[in-house]
Amino acid sequence: xxxxxxxxxxxxxxxxxxxxxxxxxxxxxxxxxxxxxxxxxxxxxxxxxxxxxxxxxxxxxxxxxxxxxxxxx
Amino acid sequence: xxxxxxxxxxxxxxxxxxxxxxxxxxxxxxxxxxxxxxxxxxxxxxxxxxxxxxxxxxxxxxxxxxxxxxxxxxxxxxxxxxxxxxxxxxxxxxxxxxxxxxxxxxxxxxxxxxxxxxxxxxxxxxxxxxxxxxxxxxxxxxxxxxxxxxxxxxxxxxxxxxxxxxxxxxxxxxxxxxxxxxxxxxxxxxxxxxxxxxxxxxxxxxxxxxxxxxxxxxxxxxxxxxxxxxxx
Numbered sequence: 279x280x281x282x283x284x285x286x287x288x289x290x291x292x293x294x295x296x297x298x299x300x301x302x303x304x305x306x307x308x309x310x311x312x313x314x315x316x317x318x319x320x321x322x323x324x325x326x327x328x329x330x331x332x333x334x335x336x337x338x339x340x341x342x343x344x345x346x347x348x349x350x351x
Numbered sequence: 352x353x354x355x356x357x358x359x360x361x362x363x364x365x366x367x368x369x370x371x372x373x374x375x376x377x378x379x380x381x382x383x384x385x386x387x388x389x390x391x392x393x394x395x396x397x398x399x400x401x402x403x404x405x406x407x408x409x410x411x412x413x414x415x416x417x418x419x420x421x422x423x424x425x426x427x428x429x430x431x432x433x434x435x436x437x438x439x440x441x442x443x444x445x446x447x448x449x450x451x452x453x454x455x456x457x458x459x460x461x462x463x464x465x466x467x468x469x470x471x472x473x474x475x476x477x478x479x480x481x482x483x484x485x486x487x488x489x490x491x492x493x494x495x496x497x498x499x500x501x502x503x504x505x506x507x508x509x510x511x512x513x514x515x516x517x518x519x520x521x522x523x524x525x526x527x528x529x530x531x532x533x534x535x536x537x538x539x540x541x542x543x544x545x546x547x548x549x550x551x552x553x554x555x556x557x558x559x560x561x562x563x564x565x566x567x568x569x570x571x572x573x574x575x576x577x578x579x580x581x582x583x
Binding site for chain 2: 336
């Protein structure tokens with residue numbers, strides 16, 4: 279009997295603690311990917327922008343040099 | 352377009368590196384924490400540098416075998432982009448070390464400045480710096496190419512003791528030293544986590560291909576400049 283009471287008490291505390299956890303979350307949850315996981319997606323977006331910019335730059339240089347090579351011949 | 356597939360591959364691999372590198376799961380380690388993700392960036396710079404320097408070394412030997420000036424241009428440009436990667440590796444290493452090696456109060460900047468891996472890497476990069484100084488000091492094309500090709504072979508040979516062997520003999524904070532018991536980090540299959548490997552190897556290929564692309568651009572520019580000298 280005591281065991282069952284203990285288990286019930288444990289269950290009750292568990293439920294309470296989850297309720298407290300939810301209560302701490304004062305901000306309303308939004309379906310916003312960019313703000314989840316400590317905003318790491320923002321870092322990914324910034325790095326991707328730099329990478330894409332870098333590749334566009336190298337690609338344009340490549341095209342310019344190709345044109346130069348054609349003119350020389 | 353068929354000849355340029357590797358440029359697209361490089362782009363795709365680097366996009367994967369950044370997305371996977373930031374978002375995929377990594378081992379949870381003390382001190383390192385999330386900085387283990389630097390493996391995909393800092394370490395890849397050194398791998399890229401080694402591959403570019405090796406290519407430069409091969410072209411220097413090729414130059415000495417046939418004295419074709421074209422090979423000298425290849426060797427010079429591969430060494431130039433390799434050094435650039437090395438400087439990037441060094442710079443990223445300083446940032447990483449600042450937050451992971453200086454962990455408790457007893458460790459000071461002095462300890463880090465005495466770090467054999469840092470000194471070794473600096474020596475290696477300075478030796479390559481001397482390669483460019485040496486090239487610049489010649490006015491005669493053939494003499495420049497010949498002496499700098501020989502020097503390049505020496506510089507490549509000096510890379511191994513200064514960045515690979517000595518730091519592992521005397522002990523260092525850097526992974527791979529006797530204290531860390533990790534043997535050859537990144538290459539040891541028992542040491543590196545398989546989750547890291549999934550991004551790490553594609554990252555090496557991606558960064559190296561980007562380096563090769565930049566090098567080919569520099570080579571093509573140099574070939575246009577020296578068209579009159581090459582007689583072909």
